[in-house]
Amino acid sequence: MDNEAREKLEQEIRFLKESFDAEVISREEYGKGKERIEKKLQGNGNNGNGNGEITEIQKSEKIETKTEGKSEEITEAKKDSEAQQPPTETKEQKKESKAFKYAVVFIVLTLIVFFGYSVLKQNKSLEKEKTKITQFIPICSSDKDCIHSGRQGNCLEPGTKDAKCQYPIKKTKVAVLNGGNDCFNCGTERILGIIESWFGALDVEEIDYNTEQGKELADKFGLKILPAYIFESDIINSTAYNKIKQTFANKNENYILSDNAAASTFYFRRENISNKLDFFAREGDSSSIKAEKNLNEFLGAFTNVKFEKHSSASDLAKELGIKTFPAFLVNNRVKFTGIHPAETIKDNFCSLNKLEECKKELSNKLAQ
Numbered sequence: 001m002d003n004e005a006r007e008k009l010e011q012e013i014r015f016l017k018e019s020f021d022a023e024v025i026s027r028e029e030y031g032k033g034k035e036r037i038e039k040k041l042q043g044n045g046n047n048g049n050g051n052g053e054i055t056e057i058q059k060s061e062k063i064e065t066k067t068e069g070k071s072e073e074i075t076e077a078k079k080d081s082e083a084q085q086p087p088t089e090t091k092e093q094k095k096e097s098k099a100f101k102y103a104v105v106f107i108v109l110t111l112i113v114f115f116g117y118s119v120l121k122q123n124k125s126l127e128k129e130k131t132k133i134t135q136f137i138p139i140c141s142s143d144k145d146c147i148h149s150g151r152q153g154n155c156l157e158p159g160t161k162d163a164k165c166q167y168p169i170k171k172t173k174v175a176v177l178n179g180g181n182d183c184f185n186c187g188t189e190r191i192l193g194i195i196e197s198w199f200g201a202l203d204v205e206e207i208d209y210n211t212e213q214g215k216e217l218a219d220k221f222g223l224k225i226l227p228a229y230i231f232e233s234d235i236i237n238s239t240a241y242n243k244i245k246q247t248f249a250n251k252n253e254n255y256i257l258s259d260n261a262a263a264s265t266f267y268f269r270r271e272n273i274s275n276k277l278d279f280f281a282r283e284g285d286s287s288s289i290k291a292e293k294n295l296n297e298f299l300g301a302f303t304n305v306k307f308e309k310h311s312s313a314s315d316l317a318k319e320l321g322i323k324t325f326p327a328f329l330v331n332n333r334v335k336f337t338g339i340h341p342a343e344t345i346k347d348n349f350c351s352l353n354k355l356e357e358c359k360k361e362l363s364n365k366l367a368q
Contacts, residue, residue: 138163139163139165140164148165148167151167153166172202174195174205175230177207177230179266182334184351191262198238199238209268225259228256230254232255265335267332274331274353277328280311280317280325281309282311282325288326290367293368294366295345301342302346305349330353341366341367343361
């Protein structure tokens with residue numbers, strides 16, 4: 001056999017070996033192919049090349065032959081075992097198997113994501129439905145749903161999302177017995193504002209002391225000075241009452257605001273004496289001294305006034321319960337207090353008396 005033919009056979013053996021190593025062909029196919037080529041090589045009469053030398057491939061083949069010879073029994077056993085086992089997968093088959101596995105994994109992951117998304121979406125839908133149900137539970141469907149702390153309310157827009165209970169505002173009742181036109185400083189607005197800050201909304205009934213109702217109330221509660229503020233007994237249930245209860249007097253199951261707290265000024269039971277002015281001063285008191293200086297200007301202009309000065313300890317001061325000085329009493333019935341210029345004293349006096357001197361203009365400044 002010439003060298004070219006031998007080289008081709010040796011190349012064929014190398015190719016078979018590479019195919020076997022790459023698992024493209026089975027061991028059986030490799031053995032048969034190798035045996036066929038070896039027979040062709042041996043047909044040359046020697047195992048060497050043209051020079052009688054053994055080629056590297058032949059050396060390799062001899063080594064393999066010896067190895068196979070030594071382990072012939074094991075190989076035969078393996079062949080029997082391989083005969084019972086499924087044929088070995090080729091490289092292409094393994095690639096296809098891996099691709100199939102990846103495809104299965106991808107499909108499984110896709111299904112997991114899909115079903116997970118579906119479950120999440122379903123849960124969100126359920127949450128939205130729950131929210132809608134919660135949002136559309138009306139506060140009230142009828143007036144029966146509007147009872148709170150014993151109070152019956154009204155259901156507005158029943159059964160809708162805008163439904164609400166409206167409760168009537170509980171107002172504190174107060175009867176105000178007033179002096180009418182016989183008192184120039186019997187206004188009630190300021191005191192009622194204070195009372196409202198205590199008890200909230202008020203239900204006020206103004207009553208003139210000259211009416212039959214007014215006289216009955218004055219007698220029932222033994223009133224001596226006006227305005228008088230009369231409350232029903234339920235004010236003691238108010239949280240504010242405990243803080244201000246010292247300003248009330250309990251009379252005939254009602255509560256009367258004290259004279260000082262009510263800023264009462266009209267001694268309506270006293271005799272009305274026209275053109276009379278009484279002055280109450282505390283001895284050594286600077287305010288009383290200043291007030292008297294301003295009073296002197298008034299007395300100099302009104303020479304026909306019936307004037308009397310009283311100390312803080314006088315019987316009249318005690319009778320009237322005067323505790324704030326200086327104080328004035330016009331026509332024996334209407335009180336005002338404080339330091340005032342001559343013009344203010346004149347205005348207060350002339351509101352109840354008609355004298356020619358009332359046309360005069362006096363000082364609006366306080367005397368020093």
